[in-house]
Every structure is written in C-alpha cells, then in structure tokens.
Amino acid sequence: MDNMSRMCVLILIPLLLFDFALPITFYLPANIRKCVQEEIHKNVLVTGExxxxxxxxxxxxxxxxxxxxxxxxxxxxxxxxxFAFTTEDYDMFEVCFESKSQMGTVKPPDQLVNLDMKHGVEAKNYEAIAKVEKLKPLEVELRRLEDFSESVVHDFAYMKKREEEMQDTNESTNIRVLYFSVFSMCCLIGLATWQVFYLRQFFKAKKLIE
Structure with missing residues (x-):
C-alpha cells in the first residue's frame, strides 16, 4: 500500500467509525400508538436496539x-x-410502539422510548467478522471501507435508476399533455365552427341576414 492509499484510509476510517444513525427518543402516552418510518434499500441488514x-x-x-x-x-x-432483519425489497418500513394501560380513568405517566436503528454498513458487527476471519485491525477497516464504498455505489446506481424513471415519467407526461392540448384545441375549433353555422342558420331563420 503506497502513502497516498494509506492517507486515504486514515482519512476515511474516522468517517466510517462515526455512527450516522442517531438514536431516537420520544414519549409514549398510555393507550397511544406511535410509529417511526424509514425507507431502506433491497437486501440490507437492519438492526435495532x-x-x-x-x-x-x-x-x-x-x-x-x-x-x-x-x-x-x-x-x-x-x-x-x-431486533434484526434483512430487507427483501426497497420499501418503507414502520416501527410501531403501542402502549396499553389498565389503570382505567387514572392516566399513567408517559413512557420514555429509546430506539437506535442501524442499517447497511453500520449494522454489521465487524468485531465478530474480525474474530471469525482472523483479520488485523487495518484489514478490518479496509473491509469496512470496501463495504462502505459498495454501499455508496449502490446508492448512486439507485439514484441514477430513479432519475431515469422520473425522466421517462416526465417525457410520458409531456406527450400526454401535448395530445390533450391538441385534442382540446380540436374540440374548441369544432365547437366554434358549430356555433358559427348554428348562428348563421338562426339568423337566416329570423330573416336577419340573407
């Protein structure tokens, strides 16, 4: 590994060690259901505490x-x-907490909920991987860097795909709007022509014009 590669690794390692997913804290009143939603890509490991x-x-x-x-x-x-699960498709996932109280008319205090969800690279246990594969600390960070790079590539590929889909949708919408505009114009011209002939016949019937 040359000096430039080592420098890149040393710069990116602190970024990879940083936990991008911040824990969520909220209060849950009695007999209330609160949910947290998040969009996650396909085939992504999701863990939570x-x-x-x-x-x-x-x-x-x-x-x-x-x-x-x-x-x-x-x-x-x-x-x-x-909890832990692997997503089967790109989707919107919902984590719901529901409180059920049996205290009757007396309202109990709100419950404090702490939720820490991680997915993708940050959800992997690299310490366990290092023990199983007997990796050195630098090799672990390189593995983390490789997974992070792959995740970024997948994100960019997905964004490009979405951009192409949106472009196709915009082009299809523009064509439909054009056809609708032409159809509306034809209807207006037809209606105006019919009105001219109708008024002409009406005025002739009233002998207002020859």
Whole structure:
C-alpha cells in the first residue's frame, strides 16, 4: 500500500467509525400508538436496539412491518431488547410502539422510548467478522471501507435508476399533455365552427341576414 492509499484510509476510517444513525427518543402516552418510518434499500441488514421505561399496569407492544403489512418483528410486553432483519425489497418500513394501560380513568405517566436503528454498513458487527476471519485491525477497516464504498455505489446506481424513471415519467407526461392540448384545441375549433353555422342558420331563420 503506497502513502497516498494509506492517507486515504486514515482519512476515511474516522468517517466510517462515526455512527450516522442517531438514536431516537420520544414519549409514549398510555393507550397511544406511535410509529417511526424509514425507507431502506433491497437486501440490507437492519438492526435495532430499544428500551422502554416501565410503568405499573402498562404493557407496550412493538411491531415492525413493511408497506404491504408483513410483520418482520413483533414483541409483546417489549421493555428492552434487540431486533434484526434483512430487507427483501426497497420499501418503507414502520416501527410501531403501542402502549396499553389498565389503570382505567387514572392516566399513567408517559413512557420514555429509546430506539437506535442501524442499517447497511453500520449494522454489521465487524468485531465478530474480525474474530471469525482472523483479520488485523487495518484489514478490518479496509473491509469496512470496501463495504462502505459498495454501499455508496449502490446508492448512486439507485439514484441514477430513479432519475431515469422520473425522466421517462416526465417525457410520458409531456406527450400526454401535448395530445390533450391538441385534442382540446380540436374540440374548441369544432365547437366554434358549430356555433358559427348554428348562428348563421338562426339568423337566416329570423330573416336577419340573407
């Protein structure tokens, strides 16, 4: 590895060590359902860790679903734990916490929910990979860099694909608008011609013109 490559690695390693996904913290009132949504690409590992403050006679359920309603993870009486799944397609995923209280008319205090979700490169356990494959620290960071670069390439490829799809949609919409404009113009010309002939016949019937 030359000096330039080493310098690039040393510059990118701190960026890779930085945790881009910040934990989410919110309050969950009793008998209320709150959800967090996130778009994630296809074939991406998603991991998460959650913690819900306990309240007497209050039960909190956790459910993770996709846009089609398929359940990816479900936990009744969720207080503290972890979850992991791999996405099968690019989709909008929803993480929902639902509080159910049996205290009747007495309103219990809100529960504090901490949710830390990671996906892609940041979700991989490189320490475990290093132990299994017996990698050196620099090799681990190079593996992390390789995965990060691959993720960036996939993101750019997806953005390019979306741009092409949007361009095709815009061109199709422009063609439809053009056809509609021509059709509207033809209708207006036909209506104006019909009005001229109708008024001409009307005035002739009234003997206002010859």
């Amino acid at each position: 959650y913690e819900v403050s306990e309240q007497p006679d209050t039960r909190t359920n956790l459910k993770i679903t996709d846009s089609a309603g398929h359940t990816l993870y479900s936990k009744e009486g969720a207080s503290k734990g972890k």
